[in-house]
Amino acid sequence: MGASDHGFGRLLHAWRDRLAPADAGFPAAPGRRAPGLRREELAQLAGLSVDYVLRLEQGRARHPSAQVAGALARALQLSRAERDRLYRSAGLLPPRDETISTQVPPGVARLAARLGDVPIGVFSADWTLVWWNPLWSALFGDPALVPAADRNLARGLFGSGAARAAVASVRSERGDEVFAASIVADLRDAVARYPADSELDRLVQGLCAQSVDFARLWATGTAAAPHVSERKTIRHPEVGDIRVDCDVLLVPGVDLRLVAYTAAAESSDAGKLDLLRVTGGGATLAPPRPQLESGLDSRGERRG
Template sequence: MGASDPGFGRLLHTWRDRLAPADAGFTPAPGRRAPGLRREELAQLAGLSVDYILRLEQGRARHPSAQVVGALARALQLSRAERDRLFRSAGLLPPRDGTVGAHVPAGVQRLAARLGDVPIGVFSADWTLIRWNPLWAALFGDPALVPATERNLARGLFGLGAARAAVASARSERGNEAFAASIVADLRDAVARYPADSELDGLVQGLCAQSADFARLWATGTAAAPHTSERKTIRHPEVGDIRVDCDVLLVPGLDLRLVAYTAAAGSSDAGKLDLLRVTGGGAALAPVGPQPDAGFDSPGERRG
């Protein structure tokens, strides 16, 4: 398809004005006159430069990639119909049905933005991390510093790339083997639901080639309980071990998983989470979602 039409910039500006800063995880300053997000805030959320946002709105940047449009759609909390309209106005085909989706509805994004005292990450059906809040970054390290293609729980467990560090900091009380088997079982279910998804197939084939453990679990096809809720210990370099409950909440109809870590009120573990919330845990505090220079406008970014 061709270059974006002039309506693309108008849509960006209109939807940027529509989104309340608080719903995107920002605290509006007193006397703020902007009705919605500033360009700087949209740039932070989408992982793009402010200058590029300006050029898109003015129609001077005419060929945004599918990765860029997808990041903008998520940052603006668009509905599926609005996302598809943004893709078409950019001269691109919307994401195909029948593949693992990365669309996060506005309500889920607002939830992650407003529950700032709880580490929250939103994962797609193949356990790719799509969204996160600042306390998640403080607990596990800023995902924005990890290449987009590596932000996957299965890659962290079985792969050889940058995702391993964050996963290695967590210990499951039911045992790492059971935890790993549950993630493989989830991927097997995802393949059954999305047989035409070439990226999902590539993930599985790549992990089979890289990891003997993954290949063994995949080949046996042994039934395992899907990954839901459990207790974990997170080893943090600044505050030490934090014992937390990990709960996985499913978003009906969208095949998304919202993962939250909590500790009992008044416990030392809750105190450590509070400390990380204040200090940022050594990671740069940032609004929910992808951050500047995170590579989200590169070919490595996943689906829109």
């Protein structure tokens, strides 16, 4: 049965109308008539084309993938129960409890969206980037332009191509080796918590085959230093080096990490972040998403 047979489009429209623009990180424009998100705003947040969202709502697109359903659930800030209802309305099985979730709870999404003057990224338990704000895009480049499977920090540290380029500009004052070891330790902990997650297993096995350094760290099994607040230097092509404090905040109960970069008020580094906030780092403040039929490539996100 198609998505329209289960009211998928009606759910999308209703939940789009429910979500306040400010809670999704959009400024309130004077004279705005839409009660919630505009269709183009939802498309932008989910990485879909506006036409595809329109056809989903009208029931003309009848078979959304699990990747599309997951992207829409995150964009609409659905609760877990609502996410599962959206999946079932599309004729899909909701994500299993024993696999890593990329669902961002509504409260966390609202909090992150309202901290627009701070670059924020939300990562799942395997260090896959699942949510980011415009200033994150201005600082690091738009993650939506990177294949979804490459938006993983471990792949960035130990892999190549687009994943590597996304993290190449960041240097840790604790030392890159120490930081890399802590990420490997986090993946080892994730494997212990989610032994049934086949995608996590493929990530680890792939990195072991691809990277001698990853394989060495994985094989040693030594305990790494826990994540702490630390100073990092980010080399930006437009404004130069920016020294920032990096804080990793754990979200209890959902196994997410909220990563925030800040600089001391009135410092030159804070001034550079302010400039990026205004200019978008050479891009628009609200980062454009690829205008694809599904919004995700064939290597797209595997979980909702």
